Amino acid sequence: METYEPSTLADARAEQATDGRWTLVFIRDFPHPPARVWRALTKPADLTEWAPYTADRDLDTLGPATLTMIDGDEHVDIAVEVTQADPEHTLAYSWGTDLLRWDLAPTASGTRLTLRHTVADASWVPQVAAGWHICLDVADRLLEGNPIAPIRGNKARAHGWDSLRDAYATKLDIPTDEAN
Known part of the structure; x- marks a missing residue:
């Protein structure tokens, strides 16, 4: 695999919801048009190249789907519900007990x-930020036509995940438990 070095930290913040849950707001600019980024977010053939999961169907329509988390040889199916799919603008779905919303703006x-x-607990926010940081770096390489292999699960630790988690914990002022 070509050498991977994480990009600089993304614009990110953590917000507490009224129900006590926490939301990571993670902003990243891509030098690619919204149509191409949308395709990377919704098409199984693209998702398998960068995301921590594969999808059993296109995510560009409402309704149930299955995302399969991949960590080495381990595969775990997670039922999701696509609740919003406004092409090239907004994609939202449940992911287990988590909620994800992807907004695209030209x-x-x-x-x-x-x-x-x-997520349910603030302690997860730096971990989630580190994971998405690496995945979106890989997505950017895919979008620019210079793909590298997906970096998923425990494999991410060998590619800077721990340092990114700690850096996002500091940036977001959220203590982290290094045992995670």
């Missing part, structure tokens, strides 16, 4: 992606 040089990933 920019002069490509697309601004804003991911809102809601």
